[in-house]
Amino acid sequence: MGKLEEKVLVLNRYWQVVNVSTVRRALCLLFVGSAQAVWVDKGNFQTFNFEEWVKFSLEHSDGEERIGTVKWKLLIPRIIILSHYDGFPSLSIKLTKKNVYKRDNYTCQYCGKRYPPEYLNIDHVIPRHRGGKTTWDNVVCSCIWCNLKKGGKTLEEAGMKLLKEPRPPFRLPFQKDDVIKEAHPSWKYFIDFTHWKVMVGEEDALI
CATH class of the missing domain: 1.10.30.50 (DNA Binding (I), subunit A)
Incomplete structure (x- = not known):
């Protein structure tokens, strides 16, 4: 997989996780002003528009991965925040x-x-x-x-006991195991990967 296809966490303007995209798509959104890059440094967050991200990439030199363009070698954004979108996908899971x-x-x-x-x-x-x-x-x-x-x-x-108390499962807006495996360490500030992750199923109705 090329660097342009690596995964980027997408937040709505309220800093809630809404999707996972690719570096290619994230850079396009940055370029047209629809999103800002989020830089995480020990739990502190900075946001950058495209021009600021270019400048930050040129000034920053701590070994972070970069992607080459015709003009610059840009830092790969691992998280972006959408400038205007405030929606949130439905996370309800069918009881089957x-x-x-x-x-x-x-x-x-x-x-x-x-x-x-x-x-x-x-x-x-x-x-x-x-x-x-x-x-x-x-x-x-x-x-x-x-x-x-x-x-x-x-x-x-x-005379029986449960292994654990049953509860509604938590679902991320994305549910692909390969995406979760590719998660960048900085995502931990926005996602608790210890919660339940269940694929939505439409079959096998329980009642």
Whole structure:
């Protein structure tokens, strides 16, 4: 992959992550004035328009990667902030069997063992006949054996415990594993990579 295709984090004007683009696209946005480059130095942030970024690139010499143009060798912007866009993509995730499996890493939340999908199903922590709802914080991935053991009982009645409390998964505006692997260290100030990352699925409706 060439430097022009490396990934750049895109923020809206409120400094919220909205996308991941390429260096090529980021430089175009800088050039036409639709975005500014964000420079991160030990948790401090500076923004630069295109002309300022050119000057900063010429004056800066700490070994950061650069990309050559006809006139200059520019620092590669790792983060840009859009000048006018204040929108934010919808991050809601459809509650489906497949997405619950992904959230729980195909691991039974009772015995802790990982299984292929054919040996898994969905369990309501608080049984539906006890008033339990089909919501992210009341459904978990369960192997068929633990599901049979628990049946329609509560955790206390079945003498079982959860590996962790279920909760709605967090989703980034982008969900490609290769993008996450290519994340620049400076992105950590805007993204918590320890949160759940689940692909949106349209199949396997839970109810």
